[in-house]
Amino acid sequence: MAGFRNGWGLVRARPRTIAVAVALALSPLLAGAQADPSSLYPRIIEAREQSRFVPDQALTTLLRLQSEAAGAPPATQAELFNQLSVANMRAGKNDAAMAAADRLIAYGKSLHDDSITAKGLMAKSYVLFDRAEVDASHQMVFDAEKLAATSTNLALRSQIEVTVGQAYAEMGNFPAALVKLQNGVDTARQVTDDPVMLFGALNALVNLYTQLKEYDKASTALDELLNETEKLHSPGRMAIAKNTEYGLAIDSGQPKRALRALLQSLDLERKMGAERMIGMTLVNLSDSYLKEHDYPRAAQYANESLRSTQQTNDKSVEATARVNLGQAYLGMGRIAEGKKQYEAGMARYEQENNKPDLQAALREYGEALERVGDLAGAVSAYHRERAISNELFEKRRQQSVLELQEKYEAEKKQRQIQLLSQENQVKGTEIDNRRLQQRVWWLLALVFALASMVVGLLYRKVRHANAQLEVKNLELKAQSTLDPLTSLYNRRHFQDFMRGMMPPDPAQPEKRTVHGDDIVGALFLLDVDHFKNINDRYGHAAGDAVLKMIAENLRIALRETDMIVRWGGEEFLAFLPAIPRHGVDEIARRILVGISSQAIRYQEHEISVNVSVGFAPFPLVPADVPLPWERAVNLVDMALYLAKAHGRNRAYGVRGFENFEQTSMEAIEQDLESAWRAGYVDLSVVLGGDPETPPPSPSEHSNVVPLKHAAHKAGH
Incomplete structure (x- = not known):
């Protein structure tokens, strides 16, 4: 997991803590x-x-x-x-x-x-x-920015600009964060009487560039940071800069440089007796060894960091040390201890309400549990991570729509101002005309002609403006229903569509084709396997290219009448209104093979991609009562996580229900796998090409595996 950066140094698993702000607080608040x-x-x-x-x-x-x-x-x-x-x-x-x-x-x-x-x-x-x-802290920073907007105190303005930038980064608004930090650095360059201001601003900028994976820009800023630090002749500031160098080195794949920087920092801190900094550097050392899969040494440094942070009462760093210790214990096979430490660390993240950090921690937690065979725990962690991912994705989408709306309103106001100005000009012309009528009657005809021309021009301009307004309205409507990256429908459009559908009537007989095959709807939910690794290794632009490729493959694999939706960050949903029931598994196979058979060429890299899929016919009808679409999607989501937990690159489908009078929908939704093993749910699995692990009960010579009978054997 990527580390977090702050004025003290870099600490694993967190983009920023209060130490960032405190780093600036310790700059001269009243420089000048x-x-x-x-x-x-x-x-x-x-x-x-x-x-x-x-x-x-x-x-x-x-x-x-x-x-x-x-x-x-x-x-x-x-x-x-x-x-x-x-x-x-x-x-x-x-x-x-x-x-x-x-x-x-x-x-x-x-x-x-x-x-x-x-x-x-x-x-x-x-x-x-x-x-x-956290929310109250952010509000204080924004209030301070308003008060200091006209201040001539450059040190104060630089400090506030940098801190506001870090607050935006915590909120996930990275474009705004970058603008604020760059402004903070520019302002700090003008503070000639205290170079510490430039040190703090550059340190924050390097950390943000690293978080954005802009490693070349981060390296350039780091070189300037180290040069400015040398001028300060401060061992403590050099220790901070070395921790920042560690963050860039570890994220950009330079483990030896990262470890060397950390050890240099730890030596400086111990000579100063800076216990709070020591605790942070120790947790970074733990993180470094975790990346090398040296779990005993990672646990050793995490325990040392715990002892140090408990002395200084640094709760944020203590939480990160516990997350590192939990992952080290899981890697050593000490599962119960590892889960206990991991959950204790994430409890602090939840308390701080920092959603991006908690999402990253949960993703790693799920992967660690999956490696040690705790599939139920892994699925639970993935569900928690998915909920946060969807929440953040929806916030970003709403923010994009709001920005477009603000731009539209600004353009509308500008047009209104122009029209008003033109109307004023017309009124002025009319007044002049009256005076001219009184003085020069022979010019009356000419004045009327000119007035007619002006009115005609104005009328044409108004018509043109109205046409432009209509175009903007259409653009805004498209933005509200389409995902800007993939041009697929977005989640909101799908939800509105499903709410507008008439609920299925169980009393009506199902339609049949002339061949007698059942015609049903179907829901498919797919998630890109190891998508975070693609972003981490190749950058977010490569991740965007992968998402566009999947969208295009879904358009090819499915029909024009099928609804394809960008459901979340790396999730897609497809709703097929009418297909033969016996063809549902075949469509899942077509999706798996179609995507895995394509490779993305990005720069000099060739990227192969697999997906995991959950699917079901729609409507799902347990006990003669159709499930609402929301619960059907939730059940498909659980099937998707079974596919991920059992090896990925495969699809798990809910065919129907058995012995439903002995259970309830709530019990099935609580644990789909247990319900299947007990014989209450009929599942099938469709394997993609070269899956990572075999399914629970494979049938020979087929890539579509019915799981109903296997479930009864496993359950008893």
Whole structure:
């Protein structure tokens, strides 16, 4: 799993924690403040750097300086409140940190100083993030950005731009995050009196480029970061830069460079006694050995990180250490211990409500459980990951539609302004005409002619504008029903279509062809196997090419009358309204073979792709009562996960139900595999070419395997 980057360094499995914001908080929040005649302000700045690495000692110094701050200038007093908040938070005293931040906000408001108030909001946002109150933390950052919009304090503006960028990254809005971080770096270059600002901004930018897999740009920014760090002559800052170098190296496939950077960082941190940084670097070392499948050493470093983070009360890094320890234990065969540690770590991720991180952790959790044979646990993890994936996909889709709507509204307003301007011009012309009528009667005919021409032109322009509005309306309607990448229908359109269908009537006899074959509808749900590996290895552009290829293959394999839907990130759904019942398995086979037989040429790579499929006739009718379409799709989704858990590159189909009076639909939906083994569900499996593992009960000389009888044997 990709690591997360922050001001301290890189920690496994998380894009960013509060440490990112704190890294900036420890930059001079009041860089460019007026010089204090006494030595108080320089001593506060010294304590700021001390707080970066040994916060307990810095807190003692800052508390001692409080007695000298009464008559100091506002900028100096504000910086003292800010550093008290930061140092208390780093020392694990969040209540005291919050009190100092609130005092700073009140101080700024009493002076009617928006810059000081914005700094207070930033300090409070860091404490909220450390408490896992992520949404409230983001809101504080956005409020601070509004207050500081017109500030002449370049250091403050750079800090806020970078922190807002990191907040957008946590929310999954990476384009906005990149714009903010690039602006933050540009602003930091103008802060000539403190190079630490540029260090923090560059560090955040390298981490974001790495997360986006823009490794060339990340490498260029890293070179500048290391060059600026050398100028600071700070062992602590160099340790941070080395952790950032580790993040880029491990993600771009340079394990030796990554390990060397980590060990250099750990040596610097231990010499300084920076325990909080040590805990993070130890968890990164654990991650490094996990990638090499050296599970004993990964567990050793994860345990060391746990002991360190428990001393510093760093809950976020402790959670990541537990996830690493859980994966190491699973790799060593200590399944119960591994699951316990993994779940404990993910509980913190859920508390922080950081959906992208939790999704990545669940995906790895499912793969790890699948490797050790815990298929039920793997399916459960995949279901949890799927729910988050669908939620994030829907948010991104809604965001795209909103952006298009905003653009449309802006263009509409501009056209209205133009029309109003033209109307004003006409009115002015009419006034001039009246004056001309009074003075020069012989020009009356000419004036009327000119007015007619103007009206005609305006009429034509209005007609043209209305035509353009109609085109835009059609474009907007298409955007709301089609997926922009694949040009397939989107989930919302399918849901609206199914809600508009008349529910099936069990009292009506089923239609039959002249051959006597049953005619049914069918649902197919497919998921790309190991899609994350394609994105990780070749980049998201290659992943997009794969999705387009699958969409095209589905158009070829299915009919024009069939509805094909981009269901989620790498999921597709097909609804076939009328096919012979005996042909459902054959269509599943056609989908599997059609996709696996194609290879994508991307740059110099050739990428082969398989899919797993769940399918069923529609409607599904247990006990003479048709299932609603939502429950039918859910059952097909469970069949899909059986296909993934039993080896991938295959399709599992729900044919029907048996002995339904002895069970219930709720029990079947709770555990489809157990219901099949108990003989309540009739399944079939269709194998793709060269599947990874054989099905549970294969029939010889066939790639379509009926599972009904095998289920009875397995169940008893």
